[in-house]
Amino acid sequence: MKKLIAGMALSGLVAMGGSVQAADYAIDKEGQHAFVNFKISHLGYSWLYGGFNDFDGSFTWDADKPEESSVNVVINTESVDTNHAERDKHLRSDDFLSVDDHPEATFKSTGVEMTGDKTANITGDLTLNGVTRPVVLEAEFIGAGEDPWGGYRAGFAGSTTLKLKDFEITKDLGPASQEVELILSVEGVRQ
Amino acid sequence: MQVRNTRERYGLIAVSLHWIIAVAVIGTAILGLWMTGLDYYSSWYQTAPFWHKSVGISLAALIILRLLWRWTNPSPAPLAHHKRWEAVLAKVIHSALYILLFVIVISGYLISTAKGRGVSVFGWFEVPALITSLPSQADRAGFVHYWLGIGLLGLVGLHALGALKHHFLDHDNTLRRMLGMRPRQSKEQDA
Numbered sequence: 389m390k391k392l393i394a395g396m397a398l399s400g401l402v403a404m405g406g407s408v409q410a411a412d413y414a415i416d417k418e419g420q421h422a423f424v425n426f427k428i429s430h431l432g433y434s435w436l437y438g439g440f441n442d443f444d445g446s447f448t449w450d451a452d453k454p455e456e457s458s459v460n461v462v463i464n465t466e467s468v469d470t471n472h473a474e475r476d477k478h479l480r481s482d483d484f485l486s487v488d489d490h491p492e493a494t495f496k497s498t499g500v501e502m503t504g505d506k507t508a509n510i511t512g513d514l515t516l517n518g519v520t521r522p523v524v525l526e527a528e529f530i531g532a533g534e535d536p537w538g539g540y541r542a543g544f545a546g547s548t549t550l551k552l553k554d555f556e557i558t559k560d561l562g563p564a565s566q567e568v569e570l571i572l573s574v575e576g577v578r579q
Numbered sequence: 580m581q582v583r584n585t586r587e588r589y590g591l592i593a594v595s596l597h598w599i600i601a602v603a604v605i606g607t608a609i610l611g612l613w614m615t616g617l618d619y620y621s622s623w624y625q626t627a628p629f630w631h632k633s634v635g636i637s638l639a640a641l642i643i644l645r646l647l648w649r650w651t652n653p654s655p656a657p658l659a660h661h662k663r664w665e666a667v668l669a670k671v672i673h674s675a676l677y678i679l680l681f682v683i684v685i686s687g688y689l690i691s692t693a694k695g696r697g698v699s700v701f702g703w704f705e706v707p708a709l710i711t712s713l714p715s716q717a718d719r720a721g722f723v724h725y726w727l728g729i730g731l732l733g734l735v736g737l738h739a740l741g742a743l744k745h746h747f748l749d750h751d752n753t754l755r756r757m758l759g760m761r762p763r764q765s766k767e768q769d770a
Contacts, residue, residue: 466715471694472694472696473690473691473692473693473694473695473696473716473717474628474690474691474717476694476717477690477693477717477718477721480718559619560618560619561619562619562620
């Protein structure tokens with residue numbers, strides 16, 4: 389009996405073989421093991437960190453053919469949060485993210501180029517403040533494997549640096565604060 | 580000048596409260612309109628909101644004090660020669676001024692406290708955040724705060740025009756009695 393079950397499991401694995409390679413992962417929004425953060429200099433004296441609390445997305449990851457992996461993320465820009473009500477209100481305004489006009493920001497990957505065993509440049513189109521531009525996420529594959537609850541997970545983190553002006557964010561925060569680093573750090577649950 | 584009101588005249592307390600509140604309201608409104616356009620590097624960027632909020636919260640206390648005084652003192656009657664529509668219009672505008680002032684102070688408070696921070700009053704003490712994290716709290720409160728603020732300035736203008744009309748066209752005591760000046764006897768007798 390045990391052998392039979394083991395045999396069925398094995399044949400099941402073999403049968404699934406093709407699909408396992410390029411698995412789809414949904415970003416773990418429910419468990420909040422995913423972060424879209426940003427970091428910008430304040431006056432040149434310190435880092436200000438913020439993030440978007442509401443976003444969703446998915447990625448595909450194929451350990452054998454990592455170049456065929458892809459990422460899609462949709463961000464609710466209204467959820468911008470720097471732990472300061474008035475600043476966040478200002479960030480939502482026309483001076484920055486114009487969230488009334490542009491309620492969503494998106495990242496859609498267009499290509500993955502491995503730069504090491506676990507590192508990659510993920511090229512993609514970032515739409516922010518209504519402006520779409522190609523960006524390169526410098527990403528690191530962090531790990532993958534079974535979780536303790538019967539699922540299978542994989543995670544990676546990547547970041548890219550944007551010029552605010554490139555995305556038509558014209559509020560001048562000073563010479564040290566012309567660029568913002570956008571950080572995507574997510575865990576996906578295999579579907 | 581007597582301290583309490585009579586049926587004919589306002590007393591010292593009522594007159595003082597009226598003019599202190601008038602100056603504070605107009606000053607705070609202008610400060611508020613001005614400060615939201617400040618450059619990030621303006622030396623007023625932090626102090627202007629500090630004063631705006633400190634005076635704003637203090638206004639709530641002053642208005643409560645004023646209402647208490649009003650309810651525990653005789654109210655000078657409308658001048659006998661005023662037409663009924665003038666008296667009713669004045670009454671409606673007075674009530675609207677009070678209501679708008681309260682809603683404006685509360686909505687302003689709700690902007691600053693939307694993420695749980697209190698509001699400092701002149702650095703003496705802090706009014707704690709009691710209502711936080713309502714949906715779009717800071718933005719909705721901000722909308723109400725701004726437009727009712729504009730509306731209030733309009734009503735203040737009407738209120739002042741009415742007073743000036745009585746003073747310069749009707750030559751009566753409406754404005755004089757809010758300035759704590761002696762009534763002009765002749766005109767009152769004519770009426």
